[in-house]
Amino acid sequence: MINRLAWVFAVALTTVACATNPVTGSRELALVSESQEIALGQQSAAAAVAQLGLVDDPALQEYVQRLGKTLAAASERPDLPWAFGVVDDPTPNAFAAPGGFIFITRGMLALMRSEAELAGVLGHEIGHVTARHSVAMISRSQLAQLGLGIGAMISPTIASLGELAGTGLQLLFLRYSRDAELQADDLGYRYALGQGYNVAEMSNMFVSLQRVGEASERSTVPAWLSTHPYPEDRVRRIQARVAAEPLPTGLRSGVDEYMEHIDGLVYGENPRNGYFREQLFLHPDLGFQVNFPRGWQTRNMAQAVLAGSERQDALLQLTLADGNIHDAAAKFFSQQGIEATRVSEEHINGLPAVTGYFSAQTEQGLLAGVAAFVSLDQHTYALVGYTPAQVFSSYEPVLRAAVRSFNRLTDPQVLAAQPQRLEIIRSSERMSLTAFASRYPSTVDLNELALLNQLDDSGTPVPAGYPFKRVVGPPAP
Numbered sequence: 471m472i473n474r475l476a477w478v479f480a481v482a483l484t485t486v487a488c489a490t491n492p493v494t495g496s497r498e499l500a501l502v503s504e505s506q507e508i509a510l511g512q513q514s515a516a517a518a519v520a521q522l523g524l525v526d527d528p529a530l531q532e533y534v535q536r537l538g539k540t541l542a543a544a545s546e547r548p549d550l551p552w553a554f555g556v557v558d559d560p561t562p563n564a565f566a567a568p569g570g571f572i573f574i575t576r577g578m579l580a581l582m583r584s585e586a587e588l589a590g591v592l593g594h595e596i597g598h599v600t601a602r603h604s605v606a607m608i609s610r611s612q613l614a615q616l617g618l619g620i621g622a623m624i625s626p627t628i629a630s631l632g633e634l635a636g637t638g639l640q641l642l643f644l645r646y647s648r649d650a651e652l653q654a655d656d657l658g659y660r661y662a663l664g665q666g667y668n669v670a671e672m673s674n675m676f677v678s679l680q681r682v683g684e685a686s687e688r689s690t691v692p693a694w695l696s697t698h699p700y701p702e703d704r705v706r707r708i709q710a711r712v713a714a715e716p717l718p719t720g721l722r723s724g725v726d727e728y729m730e731h732i733d734g735l736v737y738g739e740n741p742r743n744g745y746f747r748e749q750l751f752l753h754p755d756l757g758f759q760v761n762f763p764r765g766w767q768t769r770n771m772a773q774a775v776l777a778g779s780e781r782q783d784a785l786l787q788l789t790l791a792d793g794n795i796h797d798a799a800a801k802f803f804s805q806q807g808i809e810a811t812r813v814s815e816e817h818i819n820g821l822p823a824v825t826g827y828f829s830a831q832t833e834q835g836l837l838a839g840v841a842a843f844v845s846l847d848q849h850t851y852a853l854v855g856y857t858p859a860q861v862f863s864s865y866e867p868v869l870r871a872a873v874r875s876f877n878r879l880t881d882p883q884v885l886a887a888q889p890q891r892l893e894i895i896r897s898s899e900r901m902s903l904t905a906f907a908s909r910y911p912s913t914v915d916l917n918e919l920a921l922l923n924q925l926d927d928s929g930t931p932v933p934a935g936y937p938f939k940r941v942v943g944p945p946a947p
């Protein structure tokens with residue numbers, strides 16, 4: 471009897487809950503099947519693209535995609551639907567969604583100097599996928615939650631954005647264990663070396679990220695550092711490994727190819743995508759501005775602008791809506807669970823609009839809010855602010871003022887704002903970074919320039935032909 475039970479138990483385990491780890495070959499408990507893993511990854515990848523947007527540079531995208539796919543094709547899981555993208559985010563970061571969807575930010579690309587470094591970072595992220603690190607961390611409750619697409623504080627009824635902000639993204643910014651990070655480094659090293667890259671350069675990235683962290687006057691914390699701690703440790707490990715098993719000769723760095731692809735890359739915030747000047751949100755490309763409530767936290771995402779009150783009990787979201795203002799308003803106010811009041815046509819700063827109040831019964835209780843649909847230059851904008859019903863009266867004036875601040879942007883300087891860009895210049899002679907910077911002025915200071923060029927001493931001359939990066943273009947007004 472006992473034997474039989476044990477046997478039944480063993481069968482149940484192998485058929486239901488056990489899978490072989492592709493990297494280690496060991497069998498481990500897996501709650502998530504490969505098809506679930508891919509589905510979850512697709513969801514996360516869609517959320518990343520929706521939130522961050524992709525860099526509009528087909529040649530660069532193709533370059534990163536090609537390199538990534540080459541590395542992944544030689545990995546333990548060549549048959550996953552591997553996809554690689556450069557996201558439009560100035561913060562240095564790289565991340566992998568389960569199932570083989572890998573992203574690197576343009577802020578990370580700006581810090582690198584060679585294809586070998588890029589191969590190391592992509593290889594590291596590929597390693598998280600091949601070793602199923604995120605799969606191992608997905609709990610049953612997360613699985614259930616992701617399936618339902620529950621956003622943080624927002625009801626399913628009014629919530630496209632909550633889903634956008636919540637669903638899937640949690641999978642992208644997992645904190646892996648130290649062992650998982652080191653394993654991803656080892657795998658990345660192996661994948662990059664397998665394609666003939668000079669893996670000794672992998673440590674350059676860690677050094678650069680560490681320097682970004684130390685120069686912490688910059689408002690952006692390097693995200694890759696917060697999810698990828700222990701940089702000194704990792705630099706030491708790579709150096710030790712190179713020392714222990716000498717690298718073959720003739721390994722590639724690919725500095726020229728790399729520099730060619732990042733020449734002209736947008737650097738820092740891109741004002742064309744909209745930007746904040748204090749609480750005033752300005753969008754030169756779409757030609758509008760909105761004044762968000764004072765003291766609220768704001769966030770500019772690719773498909774929405776979000777603002778949350780200090781106590782996090784009120785939210786204001788701005789999105790583009792489909793159809794004209796009447797269609798969009800009708801669609802919004804007629805949603806199941808929403809009760810609309812005082813819906814009327816009017817003008818907001820001379821622009822045709824439909825506005826109204828609403829309440830919505832949700833899993834989080836009764837919400838109350840204000841919504842406006844405004845027409846400007848063939849686009850319909852939806853501004854929706856809401857709070858729990860019991861505090862709505864205290865927020866109503868603030869929300870109404872913000873919604874009614876929507877206006878056409880007319881400041882010619884703002885309308886003409888252009889992003890700063892990287893420019894690659896090869897020195898015609900031996901020169902130091904300081905000499906370079908005085909001959910070819912940048913709009914960033916010498917420290918930041920040193921970081922971008924991976925030079926820690928701006929006074930030491932580098933050989934002629936060295937591809938220097940500089941940053942050109944004035945900051946947004």
Ligand SMILES: [Zn+2]
Nearest residue numbers: 598651654698
């Ligand atoms: Zn990692």
